[in-house]
Amino acid sequence: MIVGIDLGTTHSLIGCYDEAGPRLFANALGELLTPSVISVDEAGQVIVGQPALDRMVSHPQVSVASFKRWMGSPRETRLGVHNFRPEELSALILRSLIADAEAALGEKVREAVISVPAYFSDAQRKATRAAGELAGIRVERLINEPTAAALAYGLREKPDGARFLIFDLGGGTFDVSVLEMFDGVVEVHASAGDNFLGGEDFLDLLEQACRADLELDDSQLDASQRGQLRRRLEVAKRSLGSHGHAGIELSLGERQLSWQIDEERFTRLADPLIQRMRAPLERAMRDARLKPEQLDEIVLVGGASRMPLVARTVSRMFGRLPLRHVNPDQAIALGACVAAGLKSRNQHLDEVILTDVCPYSLGTEVARRDEHGRAITGFFEPIIERNSTVPVSREQTFWPISDRQKQLQLDVYQGESPLVERNIKLGELTVDIDPALSTQQNAVTVRFTYDINGVLQVEALVHASARRYELLLEQNPGLLDAQQIRARLAVLDEIKIHPRSKQENLAMLARAERLYEEHLLAREQLQDWILRFRAALESQDEAIIREHRREFSRALDALESV
Missing domain, CATH: 3.30.420.40 (ATPase, nucleotide binding domain)
Structure with a gap:
C-alpha cells in the first residue's frame, strides 16, 4: 500500500x-x-x-x-x-x-x-x-x-x-x-x-500589535506566558474571520489584561x-x-x-x-x-x-565586459530558466576571458538574481583548456540536465580537444549523506517514543497542564483532576481509565468554555 x-x-x-x-x-x-x-x-x-x-x-x-x-x-x-x-x-x-x-x-x-x-x-x-x-x-x-x-x-x-x-x-x-x-x-x-x-506570520502581526497596545516587552513575558498569549491570539485570529472582531483575556501574575481587535485594523x-x-x-x-x-x-x-x-x-x-x-x-x-x-x-x-x-533558475557564473573592455566577474547566466518542465536539458557555449588561460571554472548556481553572490552555489566544475589557443578557439559547451528527482547533471565539452567533463549534483552542502542518514536512523531508533495506545491519556494530561498554566483560579481543581486521573492510570484497568478519561474531558471542556 x-x-x-x-x-x-x-x-x-x-x-x-x-x-x-x-x-x-x-x-x-x-x-x-x-x-x-x-x-x-x-x-x-x-x-x-x-x-x-x-x-x-x-x-x-x-x-x-x-x-x-x-x-x-x-x-x-x-x-x-x-x-x-x-x-x-x-x-x-x-x-x-x-x-x-x-x-x-x-x-x-x-x-x-x-x-x-x-x-x-x-x-x-x-x-x-x-x-x-x-x-x-x-x-x-x-x-x-x-x-x-x-x-x-x-x-x-x-x-x-x-x-x-x-x-x-x-x-x-x-x-x-x-x-x-x-x-x-x-x-x-x-x-x-x-x-x-x-498563517504564522499573520499571527506574529497580532502578537506584535497586542504587545504594543498592552505595553508588554520581553522582560515581562516568560516562554510559557508567550505560549499562552499566542494560543489565545490564534483563537482570536479565527474568530476575526467569522465575527469581524475578537478579543483575548490574559492573566500575568496578578494582572488581568484584556485586548480587542477588529477586522478593519487587522487588514491594515x-x-x-x-x-x-x-x-x-x-x-x-x-x-x-x-x-x-x-x-x-x-x-x-x-x-x-x-x-x-x-x-x-x-x-x-x-x-x-x-x-x-x-x-x-x-x-x-x-x-x-x-x-x-x-x-x-x-x-x-x-x-x-x-x-x-524546476522552481528556480539554474546557471553558472560569467564575466561581462564594461564600456572600457574590462572583464567584470560575478554575473549569473541562467542555462535552465525557472518553470521549465522537467525533465529538461539545455546547453550554452562559453569562452575563456583571456588568451593563454589554462582552465575554465564553472561555478553552478541556483536563483533569480543577476549577481551570483545573491544566489545559492550548488557546486563547481574545473575544465582544462589549451593555453596555446585563442579565446575563440577554446569554446566550451555546457549542458545542464535536471530530472524529476531533483538531480542536476552538468556536462562540459571542450571543442578543441573533444574532452568531456561531468558533475553530478545529488547532494547539497549541509544535507545528510547516505552514511549520516544510517547513523541518525540508529540514534532515532534508540529514542523512546510514547506508544500510540497511550496517546489519548498523554493528550489529556498535556491539556490539563496547559490549562493549569492558563487558569490561575482553577489551579487547585485542576490538580485534583490530574491526581484522580493519574490514579486511574495506575490501576491499569482499561475500563476504569476510559471512564475517568471521559469525565476528565468533559470537565476540561467546561473549563475552556468559560
Missing part, C-alpha cells in the same frame, strides 16, 4: 486511495489533523502531535513547532538531552502518521507520496526525502502541493485545455501554481511562492503580507504568459486561506470568486492520496501524467 502524506508546517495528514476514493486516517485521538509539533517529557520520551502542542504552553523549553521552515538547513534543535535536525523532527511526525495508517489498514506501510511546497528548493526536497528514510519508508514521489490540490478538486477530469491557478497559503509557506489539463496530462506552467510566508496590519502575496501571484501569471481572464478556475487551499482578507485579495486581483468547497486543511492530503493511487496504478483511476517544473 502506498500512502499519501501532507507533511505540513502546522498540521500533517495521511491517507490512501481505495475503491471509495481518497481516504484520510484519524490519529489516536480520532482527529484527521496531527499538529506538526514535537516535545520531550521529563523521562526523555518523545511526544508528538496534540499533546506536544499543549506542551508548547506548559513546557515551551522542550517543545518545538514550525520546523518545516528549517528543512534543507543544518540547524539543530535541543530538546532535553536530544539534538534534532529538521529532517529528524519531520521523521518523528512521519513515524506517528505511519503508525496511524498501519492501525487503520492493519498492514505495514513502506511507501509514500509526500507533498512539498512547489517553491521548495533542491535542498529542501532532498531533506524531505531524507526525513522519509529516517521514518523507515521509501518516498515514491514528492508531489508539489498545488498539483496535489488540483487532484483533490478533480481538475484532471475537466475538459482539455482548462487552466487553473492554485493558491496555497498554509501555516508556514505560500505557493501559487498555474496548471493546464491536456490529454491526460496535468501540466504545471508556472510556480512561484514564498517559503517564509504563512496585514497589508505588508498581502503585498508579499501579490508578487508571486503576478510572477506566476507572467511566467505562464496568461491574463486573469484566461483562467478557468482559481482554487484556494491551505488553512490560512480561510482568512476573509485573503479571499478578498484574490477576488479583486482576478475579478471572480475562487473555489473553496474542499476543506482547505485536507485538500493537499486528499490530492497526495490520489497521487499515491496513480503511483500504484489503482484500477479506479484513469491514467494521469503529472508534470513538475
